[in-house]
Each structure stands twice: as C-alpha cells, then as structure tokens.
Amino acid sequence: MDDQTRMLTGLTGLGGLSQPDVGDPDSVRKQQSLGQPQQDIGDILQQIMAITDESLDEAQARKHALNCHRMKPALFSVLCEIKEKTVLSIRGVQEEDPPDPQIMRLDNMLLAEGVSGPEKGGGSAAAAAAAAAAGGSPTDSSIEHSDYRAKLAQIRQIYHSELEKYEQACSEFTNHVMNLLREQSRTRPISPKEIERMVAIIHRKFSSIQMQLKQSTCEAVMILRSRFLDARRKRRNFNKQATEVLNEYFYSHLSNPYPSEEAKEELAKKCGITVSQVSNWFGNKRIRYKKNIGKFQEEANLYAVKTAVDAANVSAQASQANSPATPNSGIGTIRPHLIVLLPGFYW
DNA sequence: CCGTATGATTTCCT
DNA sequence: AGGAAATCATACGG
Numbered sequence: 001m002d003d004q005t006r007m008l009t010g011l012t013g014l015g016g017l018s019q020p021d022v023g024d025p026d027s028v029r030k031q032q033s034l035g036q037p038q039q040d041i042g043d044i045l046q047q048i049m050a051i052t053d054e055s056l057d058e059a060q061a062r063k064h065a066l067n068c069h070r071m072k073p074a075l076f077s078v079l080c081e082i083k084e085k086t087v088l089s090i091r092g093v094q095e096e097d098p099p100d101p102q103i104m105r106l107d108n109m110l111l112a113e114g115v116s117g118p119e120k121g122g123g124s125a126a127a128a129a130a131a132a133a134a135g136g137s138p139t140d141s142s143i144e145h146s147d148y149r150a151k152l153a154q155i156r157q158i159y160h161s162e163l164e165k166y167e168q169a170c171s172e173f174t175n176h177v178m179n180l181l182r183e184q185s186r187t188r189p190i191s192p193k194e195i196e197r198m199v200a201i202i203h204r205k206f207s208s209i210q211m212q213l214k215q216s217t218c219e220a221v222m223i224l225r226s227r228f229l230d231a232r233r234k235r236r237n238f239n240k241q242a243t244e245v246l247n248e249y250f251y252s253h254l255s256n257p258y259p260s261e262e263a264k265e266e267l268a269k270k271c272g273i274t275v276s277q278v279s280n281w282f283g284n285k286r287i288r289y290k291k292n293i294g295k296f297q298e299e300a301n302l303y304a305v306k307t308a309v310d311a312a313n314v315s316a317q318a319s320q321a322n323s324p325a326t327p328n329s330g331i332g333t334i335r336p337h338l339i340v341l342l343p344g345f346y347w
Numbered sequence: 348c349c350g351t352a353t354g355a356t357t358t359c360c361t
Numbered sequence: 362a363g364g365a366a367a368t369c370a371t372a373c374g375g
Contacts, residue, residue, distance in 0.1 A: 235354045235371045243353095258364085279363085280355060287366065288353090 040071050041078075067186065079189035103207065106214040113221045115156050151224050159217045166213060170206040174199055238281075242271035246281050250289075251303035256347065257286055286347070 047062060054062065066072060110116040181195045238246075249267060250257050259267060264278045271278070289296050 237353065237372065277354080281353090283364070283366095284354070286364085290365095 041075060044071055044075055076189040080191035084191060103211050106218055109218050110214060115159055115217060115221060155220050162213050166210055174202050177202060238273060242273060245270050247303050248307060250285055251300050252307045257282060
C-alpha cells in the first residue's frame, strides 16, 4: 500500500483541472502526462482523507458531495487503474489456472458410469459394460442387473438435484456479490475487472463444494458397483427345479454330457438361469462326476429312474391320451430290477 | 462352528 | 473358443 499512497500524494501536487470533459479517463491521463496542474484531485483526496475525522452526518454530507463531484468518475478510474497495477496484478497472475484435473477426473468417471451425461442410455450402457466386465453375457438381464440400474438412477437423480441446488446457490451468491460491488463502486473505486475477478474467486470457492459433491457421488457409484459385482460373485444355489432339469439332462446324456449351444439356451430358459451358468454347471458337474463316480452313483440311478418314468409316462399318455396319471405317479410302481445301472462315461 | 456342497473364477490346454 | 482342472468363496446342514 505504500506505493499507492505515494502515488496518490504525488497527484496532489499536479494542480486543478479546468477542462470540462473529465469523465474520460484518457483525457485525465493525457493531462497528467502533459504535466498540467490538477488541484481539484488534490482537494478531493484531502477531503477523502479528512472524512474519517468528521462526524457521521458531516461525513455523509461530504460523501454525497464527493459522489456528485464532477471529478469523481475520473478520480475513480485513476484509482482503479492504480489498483489494477498494484495489488490485483500480483494476485491476478496465478488466477488463470486450467480446470482442476481432479474435477476433470471425477467428471470423466461420472460420465463413464452414466451418472452425468445423457439420460437413460448412458446408465444401461454402463451397467451392461459392468456386466460384461464381470464375465457375464451382456444379453443376460438378471434381477441384479435391473437392481443395479435402479440404484444408479437413484444416485443420478440425487446428483442432479444437488448439482442444480449448487448451481442455483452459486449464481445467487455471485449475483448478490456482484450487485453489492456494483453498489459499492459508486462510493469506492471498483473496476469491472475487479468484479470479474471476485466472481472468479467465488466460483473457485464453489467449485470445491462441487468437487465434494462429485467425489461423494463417485464414491457412492463405486460402492454400488462393488456391491453389484460382489452380488454376482456371491453364490446363490439354483432352485431345486433347476438342478433337477440340469441333472436330468446330464444323466440322460451321460455318454456325451456336452449340450450344444441351442441345448444350453433351452436349459437356461427352463431353469431361469443364464447360458454361462448352464456352461458353468456342466463344467463343474463333469469334473466332479469324473472325480468321484461312486459318490454320484445314487444320484445317477435316481435320475435314470426319473427319465425312465417320464418316458413311460409320455408313451403311456401317447397311447392313452385321456389317462389320468400324473407325471410322478409311476415312481412307486417301478420295480427295483428295472433300474438301469449307469453306463460308463467315455469322455 | 465345521465340513461338505456348489456356483463362479482362473489358468492352462487344445 | 470351449473345455479341463484347480481354486475361490459362499451356502448349507448337522
């Protein structure tokens, strides 16, 4: 501030201005450079300095007088210029920083996860990508899948409403400060550039809030995602009916338990599971059966009976279309010696 | 709580 | 790419 006061006091010795067009800052500068006396400015400054020593009423009156003074705009423009050259220019250098890399990172992630960006499409695409990354087929539409999407939509909604609130608050505050500064610029020298800078400062402060919002949204998505992936990894036993269908196929194709793609699809549909789950099941079953045939003997016999009974029922129904027999009613009638013992495996 | 069953994943092979 | 084998991680029953 020392420089500024020195510059200001330096002005006092320049003498008064007689030209009427003092509203133009350029003319002021011209006159200064020409070394013309500017007594008026000196007077005004004296008066300003003296204001603090005066009573409130006097000060108010003088302030008003100063406000109306024909020299005021010129003086303010000079003061603003000085301010620009001193304090503000020092700060101004590091102000023009590029967009925060962390915010950019968060933005990219939110976009990739489908939280920000276009509406529905992004979300489902991200979910599909997550599913694909987890090894599932993208065509699988499981319950977890829709669950994930629903949760993501929820996060999305919260994020957008919060962001909207934030933007509203930010612009409200900015407007408020801008109005305040504009108001104040009548009584103290404030350049438009300074207001601009203040707005930038406010925005920077608000962007840290925005970052917090984005960060916590990202965290929420990550948690949801890990839970989603965990859910896929978490094992849920297939229901009885599904294992029954799979076992039936396995033991009735024991000589070649390798269902074709079509057969897998059919089984998947019947069991309410995915094709890859069918593949997993057959992979597991084959290896475990082969490892310990003895352990599966009982099960094998059971399903051999089952298929035999079913076959019998089918043929019975075919020959007697109006037979009242239920599919399982024949089990008790099967004689033990009819149980087909297992064929060996050749695979 | 422990042992076994079982669905999923990983690694290697063809 | 699809399968075998090993392994992981959880479910489930006693």
